[in-house]
Amino acid sequence: MSLVEGLRNGDKRAVAKLISLIEDGDAAATAAIREIYSMTGKAHVVGVSGPPGTGKSTLIFRLAQEFRKRGKKVGIIAVDPTSPISGGALLGDRVRMGDLASDEGVFIRSMGTRGRLGGVSAATSDAINVLDAYGSDIIFVETAGAGQTDVEVSDLVHTTVVVVMPGVGDEVQALKAGLFEVAHIFVVNKADLGDADRVASDLSIMLELGEQGDWTPPVLTAVALRGEAEKEVADFLEEHLTHLRESGRMEEKKRRRAEKELMIAISESVLERSLALSSGRSFMSFVDEVLEKRMSPREAAIRLLEESHSGD
Template structure:
């Protein structure tokens, strides 16, 4: 397990190799995750979500610089969509983060969603664990920019930053279900353009109607391009973590994340075993019965589920 030892000693190559093992679903990955798991739980994790083109990469670039100035090391996991047609992906978030590459205290990893909805890939949670064990103080997760539905990542991170920009829809957007419900912090980016104040005002109304949890999501204006308002965003990211620590929210978050990780792994292995049934006779028998209107697809699934005994 020398890769794990190298990781704990702060070797970037080991971190990179371990994330690849996890992404490729290598058999070694289960062992590796187990070995590093007890070294996790030290980092503050921050998700940054928002529609495509809202400036997520640029904002993370600026926030990473701000946290570096505050003496923190930074890990970045940048997720972009995988093509459902070819399995390929163009991972382009590093373009906006160029000058961070040379910084010894920053580690950036690009990941494709690889078939998972929700803005992150199945391996993202474990990649967070790798960077946590590696020693990154603050870990940013940039979602694939699917916007409204990437609630999944909120369960994996401490703080959810939702990014909006002027000129992208009316105030009804702010009342829709989805990431607006799980945001801990709203940033109206591109505030150097007109209309940002109006977007912020709409958000303030929505936030003011929220449940009383002791934390009212702040609404901030920023311009990633001009590096304006970034320190305030960094302040609020730190304030939210402090709030979680004081209110007992950290423990609750940890439990939610572990539940989510177990359920995710469970769903994956059941799916894999379910797909493996496809080549069996029981499966084709059920298909025939459904075709003859003798059973519904749901009954077939129930019947097949009962044949999934203990593994082996």
């Protein structure tokens, strides 16, 4: 039985093997994705981002439990950083996700960023497609602990949840551009640490200052560990999905996603190409040219690309 058939029959092993092929850049993945691509587009895709240690995994664990109660099939893609030194990774998000693994209606996959910046990996987009075609009703994409500029996930998902916690800065932090601008829902987690109300009000004030769109992001305080927040967050997730559908924004989102997927695919093939170039013979001679200041890096790159094209 092929992996795509397996996926259609709900076989978790086939789903897992497909995601591995995608991650490893295997040619078989391209063919498989082509086969399943028309089956995608049904799931509500939710990005969960925020700095390391704010409680993203714990919140997703609680939300997954809540959506299971609501009769939904849940997919989770949890991204953690790959070491730039060894290429290895410690993927520890499952630690917070309790016994979800044995729930028939939940599929959890941990991924390393494998060299990509922005909080997601190059394979994340297609892994979403696989879990979508598998029949997940809602898919959570947990980014690697994110910094202020890690907004990439927002182009891959319908709804972006940003999780923050008390004690990580004053109101100027809330005014800065980046991650906070792409949030549809804010969760100030670990509210039991105190000062959560001030963080929440800083965020609310930041939102009031901005352009008022047709969706005002709610700012919720939570203690995800105790399981006190998931109902409210889940309600807002459903509300946002309804809003996207009724306002016609869903079509815009889908277009953005298609653009992003195409851009990722282009940059991956360019990257593959440049890696192939860098192991070629003439690469080192161009490095010498740059080292001896006979050529600028930019100039050398253009010449190298020209040379490789003429060799096609």
